[in-house]
Amino acid sequence: MSKVDKYIASLSSLEGKKVVVTGANSGLGLAIVKTCLLKGASVVLACRNPQRAGKCKQDLLKEFPNSNIDIILYSQDKFSSCRQFVDDLFIKHGDFYALVLNAGLFNAKKGELNVEGLPTVSGTNAFGLACILMHLDEKLKDIESEKRIIIHGSLASRLSKYKGLEKSLLNAKAFHFTQYNNSKNAAHNLYYYYSIKNENPYIKYLLSEPGIAQSNIIRNYPKWFKWIAVGFMKIFCSTSKEGAAPTNYLISEKVANGDYMIPRGPWAIRGLPKKYVMKEKYIHPSQVEEMNAFIRNKK
Ligand SMILES: NC(=O)c1ccc[n+]([C@@H]2O[C@H](COP(=O)([O-])OP(=O)(O)OC[C@H]3O[C@@H](n4cnc5c(N)ncnc54)[C@H](OP(=O)(O)O)[C@@H]3O)[C@@H](O)[C@H]2O)c1
Structure with missing residues (x-):
């Protein structure tokens, strides 16, 4: 058994708990979902593409035949869809235990x-x-059952200079690494803001970093770059x-x-x-x- 499999085996059971994961059909989101299913949770795949989400559900059901898997469709690049996602979540899956805000893109x-x-x-x-977090905040104020809101951050956030x-955040012409670093730094600030502001003892705002891990995050790069990068990631990354x-x-x-987890290796990679x-x-x-004021003005 590998170290990570032993680690996963040591984690507590999620029997009877429901976990919602955004960007669940690919990379890290899919890996999070698989561990949750292994631990007995029911899961909700929150995805933007119905075909990819449906295929992902079918594949998961083959691997975990008796599991309970549902889909919510939304797109994180549209404010109305983000708000609808939160509404749908509370209408259909208000009993969720953890919400993992994982969806994101690199370039x-x-x-x-x-x-x-x-x-x-x-x-x-x-x-x-x-x-999503602004709309969630309104819904979570009076909740009286434990709910964990987990934001997926990145070590790239530490390379950002705000x-x-x-x-x-509004400069689409900046170097793409800079845009990504700044966007993930904003995710860290969102975690910090809501974990400090939170007064409901049932609600926990949490942050996790994956280090550098194999996924489809470099999908928008040219083939030659992907070929080199995937090889590099297989050798040096998790x-x-x-x-x-x-x-x-x-x-x-x-x-x-307010808990925050990172990989324990050198440079948290x-x-x-x-x-x-x-x-x-x-x-x-x-x-x-500033971001919240910008979003409110867009209404
Ligand atoms: N891999 C790493 O080394 C690494 C390191 C640090 C942080 N992260 C973070 O981990 C998270 C997951 O990334 P990944 O590496 O697993 O990449 P990935 O394999 O590309 O997965 C990204 C997921 O996000 C979804 N997504 C992208 N844009 C979306 C939108 N507008 N609305 C809804 N869903 C959207 C994608 O959906 P589609 O499949 O439909 O495009 C996909 O399911 C990201 O937040 C990323 O910043 C990754």
């Missing part, structure tokens, strides 16, 4: 804007996430199962509001999970208020 075409007129990467990883909304382990820990084990504390220099308290 888009230079200058590409989404339907909201936002750069595609920050529109999805930062603003879409902010919109220079205000305009320069850091499998998606290992990259998913910090999140699976936060779903399964006893946690406190790979390894089994360990607890971490966010450093003050990466926190930009005004950023979330």
Whole structure:
């Protein structure tokens, strides 16, 4: 048995618990889902593409024949869809135990804007996430059963230097690594903001980082680059199962509001999970208020 399989075997059972995962049909989202099913949870795949979601459900049912799997469709690059997702979640699966906000993308075409007129990467990883959390916040205030909201961050967030909304999140022409780093730093700020603001003892806002893990995250690159990068990732980076382990820990084990898990290896690139504390220099308290004001103005 591999180290990560032993680790997963040691995690607590999720029998009778429901876990919702966004971006569940690929990469880390799929790996998180598989561990949850193995641990006895029922799962909801929150995906943007009906065909990919349906195929994913069929494949999972072959691997986990007696499991309970549902699908919610939404797209994180559209505010109305993000709000609808939260509404659907409470209408159909209000009994969920954990919500993993994993969906995200690494790069888009230079200058590409989404339907909201936002750069595609920050529109999805930062603003879409902010919109979901803003709407969730209203719904979670009076909840009296435990719910874990897990944000999927990245070590790339530590490479970001926040220079205000305009320069850091609204510039679709910035180098794509910079756009990604800034968008994931925004995800970390969202986690920090809501974990500090949270006064409901039943609700836990949590953050996990996967390190660098094999997935389909470089799907938008040219073939030659993918060929080299996939080879590199197979040798030096973790499998998606290992990259998913910090999140699976936060779903399964006893946690406190604000807990944050990263891989324990050098530079947090790979390894089994360990607890971490966010450093003050990466926190930009005004950023979330600025994003929220932007989203409200779009209504
Ligand atoms: N892999 C890594 O090394 C790494 C490192 C740090 C952080 N992360 C984070 O981990 C998360 C998952 O990434 P991954 O590596 O597993 O990549 P992936 O294999 O490309 O999976 C990304 C998932 O997000 C979904 N998604 C993308 N845009 C969406 C949108 N607008 N609305 C709804 N869903 C959307 C994708 O759906 P489709 O399949 O339909 O496109 C896919 O299911 C991301 O937040 C990423 O930033 C990954």
